[in-house]
Amino acid sequence: MNFDFTEDQQEIKKTARDLLSSRSSLAKVREAAEGKAYDPALWSELVELGWPGIAIAEEHGGQGLGAVELAILSEELGYALAASPFLATVTAAEAIGIAGTPEQQAQWLPLLASGEATGTIGSAGGLVPDADAAAVIVLIGEDGVARVLARAEAEVTPVDSIDPTRRAARVYAPPTHGEALGGDSAAAIDRATVVVAAELVGVAQRALEMTLAYVKDRRQFDTPVGAYQAVSHKCAQMLKDTEGARSATYFAAWAADAEPDRLPEAASLAKAAASDGGRDVTASAIQAHGGIGFTWEADVHWLYKRAQVDAALLGGSGTHRARLARLLAARLQPAAA
Amino acid sequence: MNFDFTEDQQEIKKTARDLLSSRSSLAKVREAAEGKAYDPALWSELVELGWPGIAIAEEHGGQGLGAVELAILSEELGYALAASPFLATVTAAEAIGIAGTPEQQAQWLPLLASGEATGTIGSAGGLVPDADAAAVIVLIGEDGVARVLARAEAEVTPVDSIDPTRRAARVYAPPTHGEALGGDSAAAIDRATVVVAAELVGVAQRALEMTLAYVKDRRQFDTPVGAYQAVSHKCAQMLKDTEGARSATYFAAWAADAEPDRLPEAASLAKAAASDGGRDVTASAIQAHGGIGFTWEADVHWLYKRAQVDAALLGGSGTHRARLARLLAARLQPAAA
């Protein structure tokens, strides 16, 4: 039983942290958000590093690493709040990689791995991240079945979500368009869900760190505000929520490859914990910043907005709690499962 | 719009507070709880003061006052944590008084008003307070219809609830026994529910006051613990919960007589708020007392236990929240109501 990253994994984490701290500083995130345009140089760099293909099989041009490595990157991109189609693309790749037909995989994975194209996954009723520029869209129907659509097969309506650091769209496709994923849609969605959870963990971690820095520095009544229990205990709670979400998310990332039978439960655990944790921690971050935290000028609101939208992607915590209860009930009555 | 009590009502409150602080001190409550026996002298005194009949019509030997006066007394008995069949008796009287047939009223109300007999109301599946000694039991069936049963018509099984300051029992009666209330069972139950809510407000108030006294006095790290925000903000929350429950309960008591159309909603509001508030405030009281609060020797646990059992009587907060939602939905679609 070892929760620690391998040396290679730690190296990936460190590389990502270092690179993103310069290439995707919050000033650059702000630029992208306010300018409503991603920095193409950032995407090129991620592509050059092979990140979009980190978990895509080598036969399809990826690096052939696993869900844990992908979660590490996603967490770091969340921490950096990177404005990029990374999350959308890798979640599409995860879905197609686990459940696509050989043809679907051959058609899309090399393009996604090489960064020649981006992709996305999302629900028919929800916000679909970066769908406007995606070459391939994995669209989840009301029935839970996911279809693979080329961009031209879908009606994509870009919308401004409350999170301006990421583009979003509503996607519609007539039932006759696209082709169902060859394999298990649930597994495809679960693997994508873990990626979103990992991003949320990174967002929460960043919110915690920004808050700690602020409350150690900011003084009121001649005392750093972080010395008051009203603030310090809130920070402790933020740590608890962040670490709890992290525990569940790492477990899910590990299970995705090592024990896929446990993935349904693990993915829902991770998403429920990370959705709640991400929202609560970023809201607390605003509160702990006081008036400053409510200004556009401060950066803490980007985190709150990302967390709110991520929390709804691929099912909010309520949806996942309901699923956890179903899974538990099914264990009691295996016949009814 | 005036939320204040009349002078008469204030006099009732003051009388009750003064009397109960001597006749039902916490030492006496402890004696009753540990000895598993009510103090008959206390009951005699309440009867002499005419309290059991305070809201019973004069024609039936009561004082003919209203639900507000009854709520005032119930709050004070809750504040004193009085060990007595008062709550059980007055809730039965409320039910029969509003919905009993003339015969049921004539049979039971004079006995209850004069204290010659006690009564109770409770759910078939739940704990029924003081049913073992009650001459009349208003038993609420699964269908929400309440029957009036003479003691002999019911199977009463005394049980030790977690609240030793009040006797409790499970009650069963075959469908053929007893007689349905003549009028609206829902109104009967709602009026009884307000009484329980009022008791919970008193319990919460006492828990708050005991806690304030303790945390002003108790020192840790050379400082009164009440100076720490972890404690002081918890106390502020206790006040908020108590006052919120009180607002809802006074409204319900007022509506019971003045605007009975609003009673269903008001009763559910009161019970939901008082159940949550009572449980949270008394749990916080234990916590704020630290280790001492967890001992049998301290009195704060009686409040927690009473609050827990009261919170479940005549429907917990979940039941009442669901009902509130139904009432709101019915307003939108009056036809479907």
Added chain:
Amino acid sequence: MDLTFSDSEAAFRDELRAWFEINDPGTMPTGDDAAYAWRRDWQRRLAEGGWAGVHWPREYGGRNATMTESAIFFEELGRARAPLPANVLGLLLAGPTIMTYGTDEQKERYLSPILTADEIWCQGFSEPDAGSDLAALKTKAVKDGDDWVITGQKVWTSGAQYSKWCMLVARTDLDVPKHKGLTYFLMDMEQEGVQIRPLVQITGEPEFNELFIEGARVPDENVLGGVGNGWRVALTTLMNERSGLAFFLQVRLRQLLDELIEEAAERGLLDDPVVADRIGYLHMKAEILRLTAYRGLTTIEKYGTPGPEGSLTKWMWSETNQELAQFAADLLGADALTTGNRWAYELLRSRGNTIEGGTTEILKNIVAERVLGLPRLKGAAA
């Protein structure tokens, strides 16, 4: 206890409703400046009808309304979906403070234009380094002949760009303890020394401003309540801050909740017990807020001082409003996360509720110390 309106309260309400029927507020135009101008016109109409300063004494053009009537005014304003009058800070804060501490000349000069919205007021209390800690403010006023020369920075000043006057608290004596050396000024905003910068909130709207004050001049006659007495005068302003406004906010919360319930019903979501449970919960909280606000009024009217309720309603409102917005996002999904949707706006705007006008943490301090009598921790303050 009588939770119906008294005859005179009901008459007040009916008169106001009748007035609203004739004077339909209409729809506020979009665009900050246009909306503000419209709200100014709206206040003029209210003033003409005698409804602008309902709680002001008749001698100053008010209606001498009781607290309850004042609450009814804001409830009805909310119910009519009318906006707040443009000069709300003048009506609620500056006016009553001037009535309390002003000289006859000051009352004569300032009160009437407040009522008619001819002169808009803003509030210059908060500073970047003194958020919750008014006594720590650094803006300085130095006597120069008959004038005071003011230098410093203020923040969270709403409506500054439309204001003629600012309720400004500045430090006039550096040699005495923090809250003792303060003075309350009525500062003319229309001068070189006052620069306004919009402060954009996380909603993207510039609801507030920063004030950069560099050598602004205020004549001595514009000191309110005496030199060195600024702390006391400022507290009066703060005490007035949310007396009636609470009811406007409370009604607005109620409307939002009702609209959400309707929306949930339209989408067929009310049958989901989890949704119903949450709606029951929010309804309970909204009702507790409303009832507690009325209880607070009863206490003030009867005893002249606010009871514990008064310090709880802001806290209750802000918490419930945030819970409501978050629940709306859960319930409505993508719609409520899309810019332009009112719930998307609420999801962002409501975060400010627990910060603006006193953070929840400070409110809890106040409740703990002033209502519950708990000791203050060394080095801490409310």
Added chain:
Amino acid sequence: MDLTFSDSEAAFRDELRAWFEINDPGTMPTGDDAAYAWRRDWQRRLAEGGWAGVHWPREYGGRNATMTESAIFFEELGRARAPLPANVLGLLLAGPTIMTYGTDEQKERYLSPILTADEIWCQGFSEPDAGSDLAALKTKAVKDGDDWVITGQKVWTSGAQYSKWCMLVARTDLDVPKHKGLTYFLMDMEQEGVQIRPLVQITGEPEFNELFIEGARVPDENVLGGVGNGWRVALTTLMNERSGLAFFLQVRLRQLLDELIEEAAERGLLDDPVVADRIGYLHMKAEILRLTAYRGLTTIEKYGTPGPEGSLTKWMWSETNQELAQFAADLLGADALTTGNRWAYELLRSRGNTIEGGTTEILKNIVAERVLGLPRLKGAAA
């Protein structure tokens, strides 16, 4: 990252499970004394099997188990529905503290009887006036010849009535600042000067005791870690307090939750979406606790010091356990409010979870200061 047990961990677990199969713990008798005697026998059986002090070094009769193996031990103990060994405080606290600070003679004298439960230990740290504030303790030890004479009062001493020895911290120097004048003693409980009074909890059970110490004598050789070094020695004891035990508690929480889910299923309540929502929530919290506890182990094993996780699991456990008990009462109604029902017991007992072994408030202080590096407020302490 590998969240399966390693081969050696799996072997450890399998060996233990096999041992449990043969050594069925059986059912604990009712009655405090009988139960305690039974738990003492149980520990002897564990000791005979080599399972009593799994984390102790082999030289002292232990198994030299890793942290993970120690966690597995407690998990399996929970899974086998076996009780904690009678001398749990000796095994977890006294033993390791003596190993760290004891002289060779002390190790020789005390360790073996701890393992075999021949000598039970209790912990004498808390005092009535020094609940969360160990440095404020008042029990005094005065040198008298070769002995120390001890006077004072201790509280929350569990198992005192069965104990031969007490880990006692007392003040030996009144002239130095609070935490400097303390000394750690190994006090013989079997003497006139030590009186035990059971302290009944809100459950009605006397789980803890008060100790009244009046002139008790402790020979100088029973000082542990040197005179005046009591603070440091006590911290070692406290650091050991819940290393492995966390897993026992975590498994117990899991079992309770599973039983509640089964009970809910039997009553046909799982189909209620509100119930399902709450069960999903509690399951999430229980899993987060389990996983975070394992993450904490990884950190300790790899870096030798506890990471942030270690300080969170007690907090997570106590909070979740309380939520679980309250939910059970909501779900099961009257049954869960009737004395004798396990949920009724949990509803009361769980209130202690956020107090015993460090209140949640103190834990948050510790997290804030030691993990997050936040400044300490003047006059406050962790």
